[in-house]
Ligand SMILES: Nc1ncnc2c1ncn2[C@@H]1O[C@H](COP(=O)(O)OP(=O)(O)OP(=O)(O)O)[C@@H](O)[C@H]1O
């Protein structure tokens with residue numbers, strides 16, 4: 165039983181615009197807005213706290229604009245928080261940063277890039293955010309391996325082939341650019357790229373949104389099988405409760421940038437406490 | 450082993466105004482290690498609610514659920530963290546729902562294998578052997594092992610569900626009408642399985658609607674009647 169989280173987030177806040185100092189106390193579900201009435205800043209997320217445990221799959225649900233993707237982008241260092249603490253406990257972190265707990269938001273850009281490359285795998289909601297659409301699929305994946313310091317071209321080629329196989333991508337299309345691929349295949353290329361350096365933590369943002377039912381089912385199978393084989397820890401964002409039910413252990417519910425409820429996934433779905441969660445669950449049953 | 454004190458569950462439904470629904474009220478009982486407790490009572494009286502509170506699918510509104518855990522010592526399930534509950538679900542407390550929740554594209558055998566792999570970390574091959582033997586005992590035809598349960602009959606689904614609950618020999622097993630959709634012969638097989646489990650030390654709490662069956666199998670019976678509101 166793993167009692168210590170692999171990942172911890174404390175007081176994470178992101179405000180778009182110039183905050184006036186009272187944005188947080190003037191927004192959120194109680195005010196029914198995420199826009200500060202005093203300064204017009206947008207509070208994308210505020211006071212977010214959670215832990216992710218080794219091998220765990222954590223779901224984040226909530227309506228459009230509730231701040232789910234913002235949280236993922238913050239954790240991937242794609243955007244900077246106004247405030248917050250972020251810790252990952254893993255030997256790969258020790259390799260990069262040495263011993264001792266460090267708030268990952270305070271690292272140098274170089275250290276962040278290393279962590280992003282070796283410790284975190286991410287699959288974005290939109291493939292064009294995670295992939296260079298006009299260079300070959302193989303090249304997209306190889307880039308991650310190069311950043312990690314792999315230099316032997318033969319070895320890189322082998323590794324890319326291995327990732328293609330793992331994510332059930334057709335090997336004969338390795339030299340084609342993702343722009344020519346279907347949505348499902350583009351997500352697979354993203355997954356292959358995310359897995360390239362065996363990260364212990366994976367972020368999946370709406371991986372199946374916009375895909376048709378059978379493609380969606382196959383991507384879910386792939387995620388389930390990969391999780392079974394590698395036992396990494398996953399944060400999965402989705403507004404589709406059927407995905408959350410099948411994949412996750414615990415779930416966080418967000419509304420207007422705040423966490424309104426967190427709990428065991430079956431509890432969230434069968435005994436939701438917050439009115440918003442009740443509405444969400446009811447409208448999808 | 451398990452002691453429930455003044456357990457009540459009220460659902461506060463806050464969609465379109467607010468509404469209160471009583472799930473169960475002032476429930477008290479105690480089961481010792483290796484005992485079999487049956488819960489009886491009319492439809493809608495809150496039997497399933499009790500089991501779901503113990504399994505923490507529902508958050509109890511008031512009351513305590515004391516459990517002597519192997520991993521953590523004595524604790525109050527009504528108060529523990531989600532993570533502790535996850536550990537208990539993986540290592541100690543099993544739950545067999547009234548109906549099988551099929552997971553798309555997971556075969557019957559894989560559904561049955563999952564809990565034992567989580568508990569023991571044994572290989573897929575070993576787990577599969579154990580699961581096959583169990584499904585065989587339950588008289589599930591072999592050609593269904595690798596099929597998807599969504600196409601199974603109610604009885605077959607329930608057998609898969611029971612196999613899933615029994616295979617990993619949990620310390621405590623909660624069962625919600627385990628034999629409701631089974632014929633007499635299958636019911637007998639399932640009862641035999643539960644009895645074997647009990648002899649090996651599992652504490653069992655089960656909901657039945659069949660009074661005779663309950664008195665046949667259980668050490669204790671908890672009768673829940675209509676409530677005062
Ligand atoms: N998740 C829930 N949300 C709201 N009300 C609920 C929920 N679960 C149960 N209830 C209500 O709580 C009461 C008790 O239900 P429960 O399912 O525990 O009854 P039961 O005794 O198991 O019934 P049956 O014998 O018909 O299966 C019912 O009024 C039911 O509608």
Ligand SMILES: [Mg+2]
Nearest residue numbers: 496497547625
């Ligand atoms: Mg019931």
Ligand SMILES: [Zn+2]
Nearest residue numbers: 184187200203
């Ligand atoms: Zn403001």
